[in-house]
Amino acid sequence: MRSxxxxxxxxxxxxxxxxLHHNRVDSLKGKVVGLFKDRWxxxxxxxxxxxxxxxxxxxxxxxGLMGRNGSGKSTLLQVIAxxxxxxxxxxxxxxxxxxxxxxxVGFHPELTGEENVYLNASLYGFRNKDVxxxxxxxxxxxxxxxxxxxxxxxxxxxxxxRLAFAIAVHLEPDxxxxxxxxxxxxAAFQEKCHDRIASLxxxxxxxxxxxHNEQQVRDFCNSFVRLDGGRVVExxxxxxxxxxxx
Amino acid sequence: MxxxxxHIPLSAPSAGGLRSLLAYSDMLRNFVRKDIQVRYQGAxxxxxxxxxxxxxxxxxxxxxxxxxFKSTLPNYPLYLMAGLLHxxxxxQITGQSCDTLLANAGLVKKIYFPRLxxxxxxxxxxxxxxxxxxxxxxxxxxxxGGKLHPVLAAYPVVLLxxxxxxxxxxxxxxxxxxxxxxxxxxxxxxxxxxFWVTPIVYQYHRIPPHLRExxxxxxxVDYVLIFRGILYSGQLxxxxxxxxxxxxxxxxxxxxxxxxxxxxxSLVERL
Numbered sequence: 001m002r003s004x005x006x007x008x009x010x011x012x013x014x015x016x017x018x019x020l021h022h023n024r025v026d027s028l029k030g031k032v033v034g035l036f037k038d039r040w041x042x043x044x045x046x047x048x049x050x051x052x053x054x055x056x057x058x059x060x061x062x063x064g065l066m067g068r069n070g071s072g073k074s075t076l077l078q079v080i081a082x083x084x085x086x087x088x089x090x091x092x093x094x095x096x097x098x099x100x101x102x103x104x105v106g107f108h109p110e111l112t113g114e115e116n117v118y119l120n121a122s123l124y125g126f127r128n129k130d131v132x133x134x135x136x137x138x139x140x141x142x143x144x145x146x147x148x149x150x151x152x153x154x155x156x157x158x159x160x161x162r163l164a165f166a167i168a169v170h171l172e173p174d175x176x177x178x179x180x181x182x183x184x185x186x187a188a189f190q191e192k193c194h195d196r197i198a199s200l201x202x203x204x205x206x207x208x209x210x211x212h213n214e215q216q217v218r219d220f221c222n223s224f225v226r227l228d229g230g231r232v233v234e235x236x237x238x239x240x241x242x243x244x245x246x
Numbered sequence: 247m248x249x250x251x252x253h254i255p256l257s258a259p260s261a262g263g264l265r266s267l268l269a270y271s272d273m274l275r276n277f278v279r280k281d282i283q284v285r286y287q288g289a290x291x292x293x294x295x296x297x298x299x300x301x302x303x304x305x306x307x308x309x310x311x312x313x314x315f316k317s318t319l320p321n322y323p324l325y326l327m328a329g330l331l332h333x334x335x336x337x338q339i340t341g342q343s344c345d346t347l348l349a350n351a352g353l354v355k356k357i358y359f360p361r362l363x364x365x366x367x368x369x370x371x372x373x374x375x376x377x378x379x380x381x382x383x384x385x386x387x388x389x390x391g392g393k394l395h396p397v398l399a400a401y402p403v404v405l406l407x408x409x410x411x412x413x414x415x416x417x418x419x420x421x422x423x424x425x426x427x428x429x430x431x432x433x434x435x436x437x438x439x440x441f442w443v444t445p446i447v448y449q450y451h452r453i454p455p456h457l458r459e460x461x462x463x464x465x466x467v468d469y470v471l472i473f474r475g476i477l478y479s480g481q482l483x484x485x486x487x488x489x490x491x492x493x494x495x496x497x498x499x500x501x502x503x504x505x506x507x508x509x510x511x512s513l514v515e516r517l
Contacts, residue, residue, distance in 0.1 A: 018515065099356070108284060122275075
C-alpha cells in the first residue's frame with residue numbers, strides 16, 4: 001500500500017461562478033448584428049453555483065454531499081474531479097481520483113465490450129498493460145464473459161451498466177467520486193457492487209458521494225456535507241450505521 | 247491494492263505538461279484505433295478507401311491539365327502529387343479540427359484528461375489515414391520520373407515542420423469554433439479559396455510577377471514549393487521561402503498552444 005497523506009481531498013474556500021448566457025448567440029452573424037440590435041445581444045448574468053465551500057476527506061472516509069436539486073453538489077463533484085476550474089479557492093487531491101459521474105463515458109456502440117474496456121480505462125489514465133492484468137477480473141465481475149467480444153450496441157442497458165461499473169471498481173482508485181451511482185443491475189448484482197465497494201473501502205479507498213437520498217448517504221457514508229444555494233449549511237457525522245463500510 | 251500501478255495524478259487540476267501526456271499515450275492509441283475502426287466498419291475495402299479519394303482526384307487533374315489544357319510540364323503526375331497530397335493532409339486535418347472539441351463534449355465534461363489529447367488524436371488519426379497515400383507516392387516515385395537526390399533526406403524534417411504548423415492551426419480553430427459555431431463553414435470556404443491560390447495544380451511562375459510576392463506570404467504556398475522542390479525538382483527553393491515556412495510554423499504553434507492552454511479549461515462550460 002502506498003503511503004499517502006491522510007487528507008486525500010482538500011477543498012479550500014472553493015467558489016464557482018457560471019456565466020449564464022441568456023439569448024446566447026454563438027454565430028459570427030449574431031455577434032455582428034448584436035453590436036447594433038439589442039434583441040440579438042447576449043445578456044450575461046453571473047450565477048454563484050458554489051460559494052466558499054471548504055471540507056476535507058480523509059483516507060478511508062466516505063463523505064456524502066447532500067442537498068436539493070441545484071444546490072451545487074454536482075458542480076462541486078466536477079470541480080473535485082478537475083473537470084471544472086474553481087473561480088476562486090483550490091482543491092488538492094492526492095492519489096488516483098476516479099470520477100464515476102456517469103457510467104460508460106466514452107463507450108463506443110460499434111466497439112466490442114473488450115475494446116471498450118481498454119478505451120474506457122485509458123480515459124482514466126490507465127495503461128493498456130495495467131488493464132490487461134485486470135481484464136479477467138473485470139469480465140468476471142460484469143458476468144459478461146459470453147458477450148465480451150460483441151459490440152456494446154447489442155447490449156441491454158443492464159449489461160452496459162454492469163460492464164461500465166465493473167471497469168470503474170477495478171481501477172482501484174484512492175478516491176471514488178460518485179454521482180448517485182454506487183450500484184447497478186438487479187438485486188443480486190447490486191449486492192455484489194456493495195460488497196466490492198466495501199472491500200475497496202477496507203483497503204483505504206475514500207468516497208465522495210453526491211446524493212439527494214438521505215438513506216443512501218446514511219448507508220454508505222460516515223459523514224456528510226449539506227449544501228444549499230451553493231453554500232455549506234450543515235456538516236456532521238453518522239455514528240450508527242456503517243454496515244456497508246465494513 | 248494498487249500492486250503495480252504507477253502513481254498518476256488522475257484529476258489533479260494542475261496536471262499538464264509532457265509527463266502527464268505521456269501517461270496518456272495509451273489513450274491516444276486506443277482513441278485513434280477506435281476512430282479508424284469505426285470509420286471503416288463494415289466497408290469491404292476498409293482502409294483502402296482512404297486511398298481512393300486522392301487517386302480519383304489525381305486522375306482527374308492529370309486528365310484536365312495534361313489532356314485538356316495541354317500542359318507541357320514533364321512528369322506532371324509527380325508534380326501534381328507532390329503538392330496535392332500535402333494539401334490533402336492540411337485540408338483534412340483543419341477541416342475536421344473545428345468539430346473535435348464539440349464531438350467529444352460528452353467525454354470532456356465527464357472525465358478529466360489532458361485536453362490537448364483531443365486535437366492531438368484528431369491529427370494523428372488523419373496522419374495515419376494519409377500514410378497510405380504518401381507511401382504509394384514513394385513506391386511509384388521512380389516510375390513517375392522521380393530521381394534520387396540528396397535533398398530527399400530533408401523530407402522528414404520538412405514534414406515534421408508542416409505537421410507542427412498544421413497542429414497549431416488545429417488548436418486555434420478547435421477553440422474558436424466553440425465560441426463561434428459557424429466558423430467551420432467559413433473554414434470550408436477558406437480552404438476552397440486557399441486551394442486555388444496555392445500553385446498545386448499549376449506552376450508558381452504562371453502567377454503574374456507582381457502577385458508572386460503576395461502569394462509567397464501564404465504558408466501553404468511556401469510549403470507546397472518546398473515539398474515540390476524536394477520531390478520533383480530535386481532542389482530546395484530560395485532561403486526566403488524556407489524562412490517564411492519556419493516563421494509560420496513557429497507562430498502557428500506558439501499561438502495555438504497559448505490559446506488552447508488559456509481557454510481549454512473554461513471551454514468545458516460552453517460545450
